[in-house]
Amino acid sequence: xxxxxxxxxxxxxxxxGLAAGAIYASLALALxxxxxxxxxxxxxxxxxxxxxxxxxxxxxxxxxxxWPAFVLTLLIAFAGGVGVERVLIRPIxxxxxxxxxxxxxxxxxxxxxLTGWIWGPEVKAFDSPFPNRSVIVGNVAISVRDIxxxxxxxxxxxLLWLFFRFTTLGLAMRAxxxxxxxxxxxxxRVGWMLALGWGFAAVxxxxxxxxxxxxxxxxxxxxxxxxIYAFAAAVLGGIDSPIGAVVGGLLLGVVINLLGAxxxxxxxxxxLPTALAVLLLVLVIRPTGLFGRRVVRRV
Amino acid sequence: MRHSGEIAFAxxxxxxxxxxxxxxxxIAHVPEGRGLFAELSVWENLRMGAYVRGERxxxxxxxxxxxxYFPWMERRRNQQAGTLSGGEQQMLALxxxxxxxxxxxxxxxxxxxLAPTVVQEIFRIVRELxxxxxxxxxxxxxxxxxxxxxxxxxxxxxxxxxxxxxxSAELRKHEGVxxxxxxx
Numbered sequence: 193x194x195x196x197x198x199x200x201x202x203x204x205x206x207x208x209g210l211a212a213g214a215i216y217a218s219l220a221l222a223l224x225x226x227x228x229x230x231x232x233x234x235x236x237x238x239x240x241x242x243x244x245x246x247x248x249x250x251x252x253x254x255x256x257x258x259w260p261a262f263v264l265t266l267l268i269a270f271a272g273g274v275g276v277e278r279v280l281i282r283p284i285x286x287x288x289x290x291x292x293x294x295x296x297x298x299x300x301x302x303x304x305x306l307t308g309w310i311w312g313p314e315v316k317a318f319d320s321p322f323p324n325r326s327v328i329v330g331n332v333a334i335s336v337r338d339i340x341x342x343x344x345x346x347x348x349x350x351l352l353w354l355f356f357r358f359t360t361l362g363l364a365m366r367a368x369x370x371x372x373x374x375x376x377x378x379x380x381r382v383g384w385m386l387a388l389g390w391g392f393a394a395v396x397x398x399x400x401x402x403x404x405x406x407x408x409x410x411x412x413x414x415x416x417x418x419x420i421y422a423f424a425a426a427v428l429g430g431i432d433s434p435i436g437a438v439v440g441g442l443l444l445g446v447v448i449n450l451l452g453a454x455x456x457x458x459x460x461x462x463x464l465p466t467a468l469a470v471l472l473l474v475l476v477i478r479p480t481g482l483f484g485r486r487v488v489r490r491v
Numbered sequence: 492m493r494h495s496g497e498i499a500f501a502x503x504x505x506x507x508x509x510x511x512x513x514x515x516x517x518i519a520h521v522p523e524g525r526g527l528f529a530e531l532s533v534w535e536n537l538r539m540g541a542y543v544r545g546e547r548x549x550x551x552x553x554x555x556x557x558x559x560y561f562p563w564m565e566r567r568r569n570q571q572a573g574t575l576s577g578g579e580q581q582m583l584a585l586x587x588x589x590x591x592x593x594x595x596x597x598x599x600x601x602x603x604x605l606a607p608t609v610v611q612e613i614f615r616i617v618r619e620l621x622x623x624x625x626x627x628x629x630x631x632x633x634x635x636x637x638x639x640x641x642x643x644x645x646x647x648x649x650x651x652x653x654x655x656x657x658x659s660a661e662l663r664k665h666e667g668v669x670x671x672x673x674x675x
Contacts, residue, residue, distance in 0.1 A: 360538075360546040367528050367539050374526035379514035379543030379591075 203332040205453045206446055211338035213445020214345035215400045219415075219422035220429065220437035221349060222396035227431050228369040229389050230281065232292045236299035238419030240276070241397035242412060243303050244269040245405050246311050248398075249318055258321040262402060266395050273394025277387040285386070307412040318405035341403045348399055349438055352392065356434075365389060417464060421448075424471040430481030439482065444470065501594065514543050519593035523600040525584040529573030533564055536572050536583055540590035553590045560616055561586050578609035585613065589620070596620070598630045602637060610634065614641045635672035639663055647672070 219237060226234045234240075244265055251261035280299060284291050322340030326333040356362035368375045368385040375382055400422075401415060408414050425444045429436025447470075448463050474481055497506045505513050510520070519540075528536050537557065541549035558565040561582055567575075572583060581601055588596055598617070602610040618641050620626045632638035639645055639659045646656035647668060655665055662668050669675060 360542065363531075363535060363538055363546070364542060367531065367535075370528050370530045371526065373510075374522075374528060375539070376510040377514055377520050377522065377526055378539045378587075379511050380539075381511055 200330070200332045201453075202450075203330075204334070205449050207332070207334045208338050209446035209449030210442055211335070211341040211445070212449060213425075213442035214342045215404050215418065215441075216421045216425045216445055217349065217438045217441025218345045218396045218400040218403070219418060220425035220441045221352070221434055222393035222400070223422060223426045224429075224431060224434050224437040225389050225393045225396070227426075228434075229372075229386050230285070230289075230292060232289050232296065233423070233431075234393065235293065235296040235419075236276075236303060237296075237393065237397050237422070238415035239300045239303035239307070240269070240272070240394055241401035241418075242415045243307050244272065244394065244398035245318070245401035245410060245414075246307055248402055249316060249405075249410055250311070252319060258319060262321070265398055265402065269394040269398035270391040273391040274387045276394070277390035281386075281390070282383065304412055311412075313412060316410040318402075318410040320406035337406070345399060345403060346438075348396065352396075353434075361388075420464065421445075421467050424467040424474075426481075427471050428474050428481055430484030433481065433483035436481050436483030514591070517594035518597060519588035519591045519595070520597045521581075521584045521588050521599060521601065523603060525580050527572045527580055527584055527587075529571070531572055532569050533572055533575070533583060534568035536587050537564075537568075537590050540587035543591050549592070550590065553592060557586045557589055560589070560619075578605050578612075581605060581609070581613060582616075585616065594627065596626055596628045598628065598632075600631060600633065602632060602634045610637055617641055635668070639673075 219241065222237050222241075223233055226232070226237070247268055248261050248265040251264060252258065256264075276299065280295055281292060284295060320337050320340070322337040324335075324337055326335050327339075328334075356366055364375065364378075364380050365385050365388060367378070368380060368382050369389075372382050375385070397415075400418065404418050405414065408418070421444060422441065425441035426437045427440070428444060429438070429440030444467060448466055451466055452460055452463050478484075497504065499505060500513070500516055500518060503516050505516065513520070528539060531539070537554065538546055538550050541547075541553060563579070564583065564586060572580065575583060585598070585601070596617075601613055601617075605613070614637050617628055617630070621628055621641075630638055630642065639662060642659045644657065645659045645662045647654045647662070655662060655668055663673070
């Protein structure tokens with residue numbers, strides 16, 4: 193077998209791994225956004241994503257073109273995320289963390305049931321805005337859908353980064369994540385910053401859902417596996433590091449794709465256990481992850 | 492804990508409102524332990540001080556004034572606040588409070604854990620702010636000597652009650668205060 197062929201095959205696996213990884217990265221970033229402010233993992237993140245993806249499907253089923261439906265869904269996701277924080281999390285925010293965790297698990301079950309009840313349990317096809325063909329770069333065939341998925345996910349991550357880096361509201365949200373008490377002294381309405389965080393997380397989830405749906409197909413359970421990958425990615429990057437979540441997601445996407453393609457015994461069925469093994473290894477060897485925060489303080 | 496009474500500032504009721512409301516009504520509070528954003532930079536901490544009055548415009552107007560008091564901050568604006576020394580952190584907390592152009596500045600134990608020279612420096616600046624900008628300052632301080640030097644009026648609190656109060660110079664002469672707090 194010529195070497196060139198192997199190389200192009202490898203590159204192909206990497207690019208499709210990056211596309212999958214971008215989806216994990218979006219959802220992992222959503223988890224990190226909420227973890228930073230509430231110190232809990234939002235177990236309902238996947239179901240929130242699924243629910244909003246079904247809303248997008250509903251719009252398109254009624255004849256709305258893809259991109260308007262996409263944008264409208266993101267707006268609804270944002271409002272929904274803010275609403276969840278205000279209505280469900282706010283009343284229990286000062287309770288022990290386990291109470292909030294249980295609330296998110298309750299929300300997971302409720303949303304999963306609600307999705308099935310409204311739209312039915314059967315699997316639905318979900319359109320991709322990108323054509324299902326490939327472009328040849330060098331001698332590597334790259335799927336246009338993969339490029340599109342990658343660009344949409346990473347584009348939103350970059351937008352979010354610009355927001356946190358360069359706007360007053362973004363600065364205030366970071367300040368709240370680090371020190372809510374001091375933020376109050378600065379006149380920040382901390383409750384609303386937390387709600388905004390949930391809104392952004394829901395938007396990221398909706399994007400992950402809509403980008404994943406064409407490949408995994410739309411059904412009420414579609415994000416469960418993706419959420420596990422996102423968990424693994426967030427923990428790999430460091431659960432309190434946004435950059436870590438993105439790098440972790442991309443890395444995990446590529447590694448899992450390569451393992452599935454090149455290591456015979458991994459194959460398709462063992463991808464998920466591989467992700468869980470990564471999760472376990474990171475927790476045992478380096479619990480703060482690749483980019484985990486070690487606060488430098490001098491007193 | 493039972494409590495009664497009310498807190499009002501400049502005619503506005505603050506009782507029961509959160510600290511963010513107090514900040515928006517013009518009170519800047521430097522808490523005990525400083526309440527800095529250790530993970531953010533010096534500059535970002537100052538920007539947060541400006542938040543309450545419209546961050547962008549306020550920081551542009553107020554930064555030069557603050558850097559006049561604390562020239563080192565301009566050079567080290569990108570340093571992470573948590574890596575500053577204790578005295579520098581106290582100064583940053585003070586600077587951050589000043590950026591908001593408060594009507595009332597409240598300092599809680601500003602001398603805590605700091606070297607005497609740093610304490611002197613901080614109180615020198617506080618006195619200057621009071622004398623030159625006419626800023627009203629309320630200081631809670633264990634170090635009675637330093638506090639009485641800077642303040643025009645002082646109160647001694649004992650178990651939540653005002654035990655003695657009045658003009659600082661007179662309080663200095665008060666025998667009980669002298670024996671219990673000044674040590675002579």
